[in-house]
Amino acid sequence: MEQERQYDILDFDKDLPELRSVIDWLDTDEEKDAFIKAFITSRGRA
């Protein structure tokens, strides 16, 4: 059976701590958040 795509499922502020957990190559939360934001804002483009 084909799975149905979901759209209204993400919450940036709520999800941020979980996304930070994989970025173990950076030290501070600020560095991690900057990396995540740069990833998100560039990945939407192309």
Place this chain on the structure above:
Amino acid sequence: MANHMTVENPQALKAERKKTITDAVRQNPDAKRIPLMSSFGAWPIHPAGYKLTEALSNYDLLDQIMGDFHEKYNFDMYQGYFSRYYYRVTHVMGDGGLLFDDELGSVYYLDETLLHPEEYDFLIENGLAKTTYEKMFPRKFPFYSREDAIEKIKAALVEQRDLNAANAKRTKLFLEHYGVPSRSGLSQNSAIDDFYPQTGMKNFGIQLRRLPESKIMDIIQAFDNGRKERILSGIENYVDSDDFIYAYSLTSISSSMLSINQFGKYAWDLYWKPNADKIVEKDLLGNFFPEGSYLHLRDFFRDLPAGHFSILTEQDDPFEVAKILPNITIEGGFPTTTLGKGTKEQVVDKVKELIDKLGKKLILSPDKMLVYPSDCNPANLDVMLETAREYGKY
């Protein structure tokens, strides 16, 4: 691990390339030879005998293909070293929007409306990261549950780290081993150029006509996300070296879609002009790449002082550009159709015509990003470069 030939004195080679390209942009009458730029995108993967996704999955293999390509053709500057193709990153996200066709050997970007007009106020209020993450990601990538989405995004963050490291390694290979300067120290599009793909090509024109100017300015501000200040301060503090040709480059995909008025208000006045002024003030070099055609915007470029800027020219006639904008050096000029499908005689004649008519204000390169296998006949590429090297000694 990739194998690369030994290069004697790469530092001296890098300095000579920097001087050669700088002479062209400065329009130096004492320039010694024509500089050669590669505008090859994914094309080198085809003659190397690999499928696109096979090569783009393997960063060591890309190092080898890019190194072999340089060893064979020896360009002075590259538009990139496969860094624009983040296949592994989007692949773990479910391949949304960026499609690789191994049979045709081509890359497609889907034209999608990822940001809906009723969400502009959400963007203005909540900023780019939250809007992209919550509204645009689920439209671009196939997510089947929150857990599925989070796992994919986490995997993509790790892939992004690996991609950044691979790109940095390849750039270092060219700088330190091959003695090839990188193209730009700083590069940043205008904010309107990010709104364009998010809203979709078709919808972009509609929204620009429908929305009041103040709303478009608010949207631009949201997409700006601090970039304007970052770039101006980056140019202000830029330290020139042989590692980079241009201090700053600006690529625009929207400029051919904007009216003269729209371009002036939403692009030139906000980004192009202040950045150009800063380049001139600091006596640096800058590059513009208005994709497609730009001569309808000629009046904006006329007043730029000579000796600071080059413009990558795709669809406009380079000879017409040279007459209208003698203050700007042309990058490009060589028709990709001739490279792919022309005869040897046509290739020779075109190189000679470009050098005869544009002379020391030309950085020779194909006029398009080459991706498809048929974009380039390797025998014609050999002839183009041989002719340029023999005929382009001043």
